[in-house]
Amino acid sequence: MTINEIAQLAGVSRATVSRYLNDGYVSEEKKKRIAKVIAQTGYVPSQQARTLRTGKTRFVGVVIPKISSETVGREVAGITSVLGASDYRTLLANTDNDENAEVAYLKAFHEQGQVDGIILIGTVVTDAHRRVFEELNVPVVVMGQHVEGVSCVYFDDYNAMYDLTLCCATGRTHPAYIGVYERDFAAGHLRTQAFIDAAAQLGHTDPVVERGLFNVESGVSLAGKIMREHPETDAIVCATDEIAAGVCKQLDQLGLRVPEDVHVTGLGDSMLAQVVKPQLTTVHYYYRTSGVEAARMLVEALEQGNAAVRETKMGYKLVLRESTSSDA
Amino acid sequence: MTINEIAQLAGVSRATVSRYLNDGYVSEEKKKRIAKVIAQTGYVPSQQARTLRTGKTRFVGVVIPKISSETVGREVAGITSVLGASDYRTLLANTDNDENAEVAYLKAFHEQGQVDGIILIGTVVTDAHRRVFEELNVPVVVMGQHVEGVSCVYFDDYNAMYDLTLCCATGRTHPAYIGVYERDFAAGHLRTQAFIDAAAQLGHTDPVVERGLFNVESGVSLAGKIMREHPETDAIVCATDEIAAGVCKQLDQLGLRVPEDVHVTGLGDSMLAQVVKPQLTTVHYYYRTSGVEAARMLVEALEQGNAAVRETKMGYKLVLRESTSSDA
DNA sequence: CTGAAAGCGCTTACAG
DNA sequence: CTGAAAGCGCTTACAG
Numbered sequence: 001m002t003i004n005e006i007a008q009l010a011g012v013s014r015a016t017v018s019r020y021l022n023d024g025y026v027s028e029e030k031k032k033r034i035a036k037v038i039a040q041t042g043y044v045p046s047q048q049a050r051t052l053r054t055g056k057t058r059f060v061g062v063v064i065p066k067i068s069s070e071t072v073g074r075e076v077a078g079i080t081s082v083l084g085a086s087d088y089r090t091l092l093a094n095t096d097n098d099e100n101a102e103v104a105y106l107k108a109f110h111e112q113g114q115v116d117g118i119i120l121i122g123t124v125v126t127d128a129h130r131r132v133f134e135e136l137n138v139p140v141v142v143m144g145q146h147v148e149g150v151s152c153v154y155f156d157d158y159n160a161m162y163d164l165t166l167c168c169a170t171g172r173t174h175p176a177y178i179g180v181y182e183r184d185f186a187a188g189h190l191r192t193q194a195f196i197d198a199a200a201q202l203g204h205t206d207p208v209v210e211r212g213l214f215n216v217e218s219g220v221s222l223a224g225k226i227m228r229e230h231p232e233t234d235a236i237v238c239a240t241d242e243i244a245a246g247v248c249k250q251l252d253q254l255g256l257r258v259p260e261d262v263h264v265t266g267l268g269d270s271m272l273a274q275v276v277k278p279q280l281t282t283v284h285y286y287y288r289t290s291g292v293e294a295a296r297m298l299v300e301a302l303e304q305g306n307a308a309v310r311e312t313k314m315g316y317k318l319v320l321r322e323s324t325s326s327d328a
Numbered sequence: 329m330t331i332n333e334i335a336q337l338a339g340v341s342r343a344t345v346s347r348y349l350n351d352g353y354v355s356e357e358k359k360k361r362i363a364k365v366i367a368q369t370g371y372v373p374s375q376q377a378r379t380l381r382t383g384k385t386r387f388v389g390v391v392i393p394k395i396s397s398e399t400v401g402r403e404v405a406g407i408t409s410v411l412g413a414s415d416y417r418t419l420l421a422n423t424d425n426d427e428n429a430e431v432a433y434l435k436a437f438h439e440q441g442q443v444d445g446i447i448l449i450g451t452v453v454t455d456a457h458r459r460v461f462e463e464l465n466v467p468v469v470v471m472g473q474h475v476e477g478v479s480c481v482y483f484d485d486y487n488a489m490y491d492l493t494l495c496c497a498t499g500r501t502h503p504a505y506i507g508v509y510e511r512d513f514a515a516g517h518l519r520t521q522a523f524i525d526a527a528a529q530l531g532h533t534d535p536v537v538e539r540g541l542f543n544v545e546s547g548v549s550l551a552g553k554i555m556r557e558h559p560e561t562d563a564i565v566c567a568t569d570e571i572a573a574g575v576c577k578q579l580d581q582l583g584l585r586v587p588e589d590v591h592v593t594g595l596g597d598s599m600l601a602q603v604v605k606p607q608l609t610t611v612h613y614y615y616r617t618s619g620v621e622a623a624r625m626l627v628e629a630l631e632q633g634n635a636a637v638r639e640t641k642m643g644y645k646l647v648l649r650e651s652t653s654s655d656a
Numbered sequence: 657c658t659g660a661a662a663g664c665g666c667t668t669a670c671a672g
Numbered sequence: 673c674t675g676a677a678a679g680c681g682c683t684t685a686c687a688g
Contacts, residue, residue: 048379049681068401277605377665
C-alpha cells in the first residue's frame, strides 16, 4: 500500500491524500472518500519516506548506563509510557557504564539524524558530554544529574542522604559511610557530602568514609574492611540499597546483628530493600515519575519548539524499616 | 553531507560512490580518492534513504514483557551485544505483560516495515501469536518458550525443576509447590508438572500446589495460605527466586526457620537469590548467553537468508545454598 | 480547495 | 570499471 494507490482508489491526487494525512486542508467530500479507502485498505504511511522528506524521525533516543537495573528499568518504563502515547518510538542505547560509549551514542544520534530528541540517564558528566550538549541540534533532557544549561530532571540527593544519616546515626557513637566514586556528582559527591555534613551536625567529625561501586559485592567487601579497621562502628550509611544489602550480608557473617549492633540504611527503595532481612530503612525515589516528567519535557520541546531549559528536582520520602531502630 | 557532495569532491559520479560503499566494484584509483574525501568530511550515509531504496532498515525489533526485570535485562544485554557488533540497531518494545500489546507490536513491526527481524521474549504464546508468526515476512526468534515451527532458544524447565524438587524435597514428608499460571507453558506448565512428577517419584502423590504471579508478594501470600491450611508442610519449591524470597519472608514472620523447619528453593539464580537470608538454593539459567544465542540465530537468518528453523535448548546448573540442607 | 512537479538521499539495472 | 537515469514513498510550495 502506497499513497499513490490510495489516491487512485479515492479518485484524487496523491497530494490531496497527503494533505488529508497532514494539515487536512481538504473538502468534506474528498475527506470522506479518502477516509473510506484508508479504512478498507488498512494503509499506513511509510515513516521512512516521511522522514526522508521532512527530516523528522519520530524517534527519541534514550541513552542508559545499564540495562539490568531496577532503577533504570523504572525510569525507562515512565519514559516509554509517555513517548508511546505521543506516538514517538523509543530507541534504547545501552552503554554498560562506558562514558566514551555514552558520548559516542549522543553524537551518532544527532549526526546521523536518527532521532528527533534525546534523553540521557546521566551518571558521570564530563566536559566531553557538555561539549556534545552544545553541538546537539535536537532537544535533550538529562535524568538523575543536574547539568547547567540543559533541561534535566534529578533527585534531591543531598537532603535525602542528610535525612537518612540523621535517621541512621542519631544516638550512635561511630557512624561510617559507604559511597560510590565522586565523579558521579549526584550519587557520589552529593550523597557523601551530605553524610559528612549530617555526621558533623551530630558531633562526629572525620567519620569513616569508603567508596566502591554500585553493587552488592562492594557492600560486602567494604563492610568487611570497615569492621576490621574500625570494630567500634555501630552505624553504616550506604549510598544505595544494593550496597546496604551487601553490608547486611557481611555483618551477618561476622555475627553482628542489625539493627542491635549496627544500624544500616540504603537509598532508592528498591525491591531488594523490602526483601532482605532485616528490611532496609531507605529513601523512596520516584524513579518512574521522573521518567514521565523527563519525557513530557522532551515532547513539549519537540511539539512546541519550546526550547526553554527547565530543571525539575524530584521530592523523596523517608521509609523507616527494620535496619534502624526508631528509639535512639 | 550527502552522497552527491562526496561524488563532486572526489570527481566521480554518485553511482560510483554508492558502489564504493556497497559492492565495491570500483578502480583502485577512485577508491582512494573517495576514501580520502569520506575520511576528511566524516560523511555517513543516510540510513533513511537507504531504507527507502532497499527496503532494509538494519533494525531488529525486540519485544519484551517487562522492562524492570533482572531476567529480561540479562537477556537483552546478550541480544544487544551481538546485534550492535553486527551493526544492527535494537528497537525495544515493552508490553508490560499485555498479550494483546505483544501481538500488536509484532504486527506493527512487520506491517510497517520497521524492522528486518524480530526477537520475542515469550511468556504466554496464544493462537493469535502463532497466526502472526505465519504472516510475518521477516525472520523471528522466540526466547524462553518452545514454539513449533519457529526458531527458538529456550530453557530446560522440566529437568531443572525436577532436579530442584529432588534436592528440596528428598527426606521431607510434606513438600508443596508455588508456581505461576499454566498459560505460560515454560515457567507455568512445565515447571509445575516437573514438580508433581518428581514429588511422585519421592512417594508424594497429590502434593499441595498453589499458583500465583511472578513476584515477591505472591510468595508471601501463598506461603501464608499453605502454612495455614497445611501446617505440616516442610518443603516449599518455588517457580522463581522472587517467589522464594517472598516465601522466606513469610516463614520468618511466622517464626519458622529455613532450612531447619522448611526447605525452600527458587529458580533463576538472580541477584536476589544471593542476597536474601538464607541464601537460596536455585538453578542457574544462562540468560545472557541465551540472548547472545538468539541474536546470532537471527543475524544468520538475516545475512544468509538462511531461513532454516532451529531450536536450541539451553543447559542449566544446580546451585546449592543455605535454604536447603544437603544432609537429607 | 486541488493537482503537477520537484526533490529528500540513496541504489541498481542498463548501456557503454 | 563507470555514469545517466529511474525510482523507493512521501511532502510542500506553486499556480490555479
